Amino acid sequence: MSDGAIRGIAILGGGIVGLSAACAFARALPATRVTLIATPPDPASLADRALATWPGIARFHEAIGLDEPGLLRHAGATHRLGIAFTGWSADGTGWLACFGAHGPRDQAGFHQHWLIARRAGDTTPFHAYAPAAALAAAGRMAPPSDDPASPLADIDHALRFDPAAYTAQLAGLARHLRVETVAGVPGDIERRADGGVAALVLDDGRRIEADLFVDAGGPAAPLLSMLDDAFEDWRDTLPCDRLLIAEPQPPALGLVDERHATDCGWWWLAPGRARTDVGLAYCAALTTDDAAARVLEAEAHARPQARLTLRPGRRPRSWIGNVVAIGDAAAVLDPLAGASLTLAHEAILRAIDLLPDRSMPPALIAEFNRRTADHHARARDFTAAHYVASGRRSGDFWRAIEGRARPESLAITLDQFAGRGHLPHFEEELATADDWRALLLGLGMNPAHGDPAAQAMPADRRTAMLRAARDRAASAPGLALPYREFYARTIDARPG
Amino acid sequence: MTERATRVVILGGGTAGWMTAAAIARLLPQVELRLIESADIGIVGVGEATLPHLRAFVETLGIDEAEFMRTTSATYKLGIAFEGFGRIGATYTHPFGGFGSDLAGVGFHHYWRRMHAAGRARDIGAYSYPVVLAAARKFARPTPDGDPITSTYGYAYQFDATRFAPYLRDYAIARGAVRTEGKVVRVEQHPETGDVTALHLESGEAVTGDLFIDCSGFRSLLLGDTLKTPWEDWSHWLPCDRAAALPCESPEGDIEPLTRAIAMPFGWRWRIPLQHRVGNGYVYSSAHLSDDDACAAIVGAVEGKPIASPRVLRFRAGRRRLGWVKNVVAIGLSSGFLEPLESTSLYLAQAAITQLIELFPEDGRSTDADRDEFNRVIDLEHDRIRDFLILHYHATTRDDSDFWNHVRTMRVPYSLHEKIAMFRASGRVARYTKGLFLEPSWVAVYLGQGIIPERWDQRADLADEAQLDRALAGLDRALGAAAARTPGHREALAAHHAGAPA
Secondary structure (H helix, E strand, O other), X not given: OOOOOOOEEEEEOOOHHHHHHHHHHHHHOOOOEEEEEOOOOOOOOHXXXXXXXXXXXXXXXXXXXXXXXXXXXXXXXXXXXXXXXXXXXXXXXXXXXXXXXXXXXXXXXXXXXXXXXXXXXXXXXXXXXXHHHHHHHHOXXXXXXXXXXXXXXXXXXXXXXXXXXXXXXXXXXXXXXXXXXXXXXXXXXXEOOOOOEEEEEEOOOOEEEOOEEEEOOOOOOOOHHHHOOOOEEOOOOOOOOEEEEEOOEOXXXXXXXXXXXXXXXXXXXXXXXXXXXXXXXXXXXXXXXXXXXXXXXXXXXXXXXXXEEOOOEEOXXXXXXXXXXXXXXXXXXXXXXXXXXXXXXXXXXXXXXXXXXXXXXXXXXXXXXHHHHHHHHHHHHHXXXXXXXXXXXXXXHHHHHOOXXXXXXXXXXXXXHHHHOOOOXXXXXXXXXXXXXXXXXXXXXXXXXXXXXXXXXXXXXXXXXXXXXXXXXXXXXXXXXXXXXXXXXXXXXXXX | OOOOOOEEEEEXXXXXXXXXXXXXXXXXXXXXXXXXXXXXXXXXXXXXXOOOHHHHHHHHOOOOHHHHHHHOOOEEEOEEEEEOOOOOOOEXXXXXXXXXXXXXXXXXXXXXXXXXXXXXXXXXXXHOXXXXXXXXXXXXXXXXXXXXXXXXXXXXXXXXXHHHHHHHHHHHHHOOOEEEEOOEEEEXXXXXXXXXXXXXXXXXXXXXXXXXXXXXXXXXXXXXXXXXXXXXXXXXXXXXXXXXXXXXXXXXXXXXXXXXXXXXXXXXXXXXXXXXXXXXXEEEOOOOOOHHHHHHHHHHHOOOOEOOOOEEEEOOOEEEOOOEEOXXXXXXXXXXXXXXXXXXXXXXXXXXXXXXXXXXXXXXXXXXXXXXXXXXXXXXXXXXXXXXHHHHHHOOOOOXXXXXHHHHHOOOOHHHHHHHHHHHHHOOOOOOOOOOOOHHHHHHHHHHOOOOOOOOOHHHHHOOHHHHHHHHHHHHHHHHHHHHOOOEHHHXXXXXXXXXXX
């Protein structure tokens, strides 16, 4: 590098996304000045609400130097093994979508064997082959194992947080990493001759200069939108544009979130250390706010507290010149798959990995934008698949989805899976192949054709393989502790 | 399951044809498999150098590696050495492995670039174990223990392609494939759908099938001639369209575990050492060099005694727009051709076979979705390899012939232009995780061809220079010491053969 290195980074946004970016940049670039303009987060910024995360969050926490016991102690974190779905499939069958392997890892196309058995009358659900689902069903938890012989080698988990406590922990880490935090609201931006941003001018007249500006200011993207306000609307694919947040329910220790489809959309329940979150997602054009409130009370037995308006979609270029947007400023997804914070964390790590010099080489910025846009698109596809591939036809919301155009990458995935259970490869996926299969099979997709390579296996070998995989998954709870006990032990564990 | 078995007909018994037959016989035993080949039609069979992926193919077939290597007179290959590509007199190796190891999440080549700028680093190849091993003509299989030196590379084979196809033929026939000797005189198509329904042979026999696999080589009898699938020409980027092949006797001394690609005034020549001979060939542009001059040049260039006269092969860089049309899948040269500079031809056949098996239609009747997905994946492979090959020609200072002047100054595909610009500006490589030639390969060729990044990851500046200095010197010593403990290539081959079941 020598010349041209980034000397200062200014981050706009005092929520979880801005703090995450501040900690990550300060940790990776100790010689670079990091300034955080701690504007309060927009309530509709879903990444800042940290409603859910994905297993990849461990990689982010490792990069910034936080460990799981610390997060349990300080951020109110609890473990999330997956989601229980009800009401989404045509026949109403629910399922458990859990992280980690389904069936033996060395058995390529395991689900094809499961499909063959199902066609022959076997009714064992797909999640019966996932050790994480067995743990979730039993309410037990164990640390993942490094020993491939153990079923605990096949489990994976994410974390949920108490957003206030998580914010406080990240703020403490940012101080420790010498992030300079500035209160205030940007009034204006000073542009450079080349079109880039030279400085943010706060409403009290202070100038914040930097070589790189991070817009973590929520869906309005206050900084990036000044350079380019292009927005790709995804409401056709992601029909929920309204969230009704319920009054918090009492805290609960649980390993599984819930997603219940209902006639006007779906409602969620997420147990947590500080409270249990409940809310309803619906489409404002089809359901009035009053009707939504009645649904929340009738079905989730919860009282409405706040309403949020969402505009699902993305900014096609999340990095322009010397401004990069992260979190809801770059892409807005409804909270169904819980992807928002994970997309933000991945984008932060990607920005550090590809960190340009001050000249912001266009080819490098284009690579960041390509990978980020691909990642957003696949997160959209995974979220949208819940709606598009659902067999539910009860309710206007679900009937309105029928016949909608699908984005090309989602169409490829769904058509391939519907044809013969094949899952095509895409770079920059949010979900693993196991996650995709658990979702699509759970929704009731039934591939029209079998897989000849799987059919080549003799029936008795298949039966034995399936039985061994089921037994393996079923043995996982015996190696685990009731979650309450596991939680208590983990929170007391002192990092090495 | 269908009531009657799906009938697959493979046309052409070259390497691609028998690779396909062997894979189907192994993985889809319920399929009724026929292969039609004609002894009158020769096979191209110059593809003697392979990539590490072929090992997975051999393993999937359940073939014993030692037996396979004995039969095909195979040697080990740790990479490809390129001489005189970036500039006359400069040599680098594209190894089957990376360079050094990452530090604090930052790629080794960023630290290398920093130390190189300070005049304190050797050529980057000095920090790659397969490069060091190959230079010493030594070989050992990578260890499975995660050792930071001895586990971090791959290997491929250099073998006699004319023995590979017969070996796979015996394998496929033993597993139920039926071989029919004969020449196709007429292709019958369904009057409405245009699907191929039968191949009529000279003998009068009509071979019917559900799915036809075109392995007819450059003639592309089914995909090209019959279904008129358009050809996408890439010869303006990759102008080499002939090769003059000339096998020689092996020289004295140990065998190099390397393929050599040596730049010539109008192309380049390969040197592929097998157990019993050395394969050579001048790949050239017929617009710039006559066949006679090419033959004379290869005879003059080889170091061993020729064991045949030069044989001229013709080809053209490009591909059929679609590899799977109606009920015809093309595998091998019938679907496209990229010159052997990076030994990709068997890899492309293998990738098509893998994809075909994954998308194999249950009743032999494929859908548009199957074909689209196959074509999407195979297109991506072709495009990336094309860009990678063009890089070897374009990134050069050579101006010693019209040929090199053309490739140096031509406008390259935009996708490659962007990749080069990014590496030059930042040392970053466009990322993908599936397919051929991942980051270490691009780094090897960029640097080897003289594209030195103007900057490096600024995190590489955080490390202490004296510590990096010690780390580089230590790595250099450790690789040398590990290579010194490793047996020579011939010794490794003998041990492998001896230890294997007969």
